[in-house]
Amino acid sequence: MDLVRHLSFFVAVAEEGHFGDAAARLEMTQPPVSQGLRRLEKELGVTLIRRTSRGADLTSAGRELLPRARLLVDDAKRLSAEARRLADRADVLRWGAVLHLGAPLTAVCAQQVASATTDQDMVTEPASALVAQVIAGSLDVAVIDHPCVTGTLVADSVVRLPRWLVLPADHAAAGAARPRLRALTDLAVCLPPRAWNPPAHDQIVDGFREHGLDSAVRPVTSDTELVAAVAGGSAFGLTAHPELFAAVPSVRCASVSTDVTALRLRVIHKSPDHAAIAADVTAALRSEADGGGHPK
Structure with a gap:
């Protein structure tokens, strides 16, 4: 027996109070609904609906079991809907x-x-x-x-992509073809927050120190924050896309000879x-x- 289907018959009859109205709601004819309800009652061993001249009334057992029947029917509907959603998103x-x-x-x-x-x-x-x-x-x-x-x-x-220095346009290092990292000791370095990826953050900071640069770190979370910090003249940063900064008059991009800055x-x-x-x-x-x- 299809328990969920037959429970849906029970819920519909109980809520409509009439077999004909329940059948219409289920888009079925009345006989299958009535027969299905009898099979359910036989399976459960209790009478759920009392058939009257006016329609259908719940028995005491029906009243007690109706809330749980609703939950099972609703859960089955949600399960089917979720399965359809997953099937639609399979690709x-x-x-x-x-x-x-x-x-x-x-x-x-x-x-x-x-x-x-x-x-x-x-x-x-x-x-x-x-x-x-x-x-x-x-x-x-x-x-x-x-x-x-x-x-x-x-x-x-691992894929290594070169990154350029993003410098204040009026900084002495901005005019060099390939500035040395140690020439940036008067600037803070803009990096993503350490919490985002501590090993990657520590690796680049250690690499800077090996090249004579031990700057304060200024966390930035976007290119907009990077531009603001660099344009203010007190920090430098890194970018894999210098073309994005070409139209910003207050900053300059310069390449470096070391791969410590690589992404x-x-x-x-x-x-x-x-x-x-x-x-x-x-x-x-x-x-x-x-x-x-x-x-x-």
Whole structure:
């Protein structure tokens, strides 16, 4: 016996108080509803509905069991609706990227994802949050900065993208072809907050110190905050996309000879089903690092 279906007959008759009205609500004829209710009563071993000349009245057992019957019927409807939603989204690839990846690189990744799936959902979060979401299964793939604690997740090879210094236009180092990092000791360095990815944050700070630069760190969470800090004349930052700052008169971008400033990225995933798209996104990022569309 289809328990949920027969419970829906019971709920409809109880709420309508009439077999004919219940059948109309269920878009059925009356005999199957009446027969189904009798089967349910036989299965449960109690009489639920008392048939009268006026229609249908609940028995004492029916009154006690009706609330639970409603819950079961409603839960079954919600289950079916959720299953339909998941089926409709079966071809949606859910992916994420670190907030400081930047619009151009995010677009490169999105184009690669679009070539492999009919639809995509994308979020931008700190690396630590992206790792947690991939582990939990709410994301399929994520682009994070390296190094990062990823646990048992699968991480593709590291891609290094060059980054330029973003300097105040009137700073002495702004006119040099390739300024030395130690020439920036009078400026704070703008970096994403350490909490976003402590290992990556500490690696770059340690790299600066090895090159004679031990500046105060100013956390920034966006290019807008970076521009504001640099334009104020007291800080410098890093960008993988100097073209985005070309129209800002108060800042200058300069390349450096060391790769300590490089943006190191990895694509992570959990399921073998997503290994191919992760590899494709890694390849697209590597193409950018090798100069495919990346400004020199």
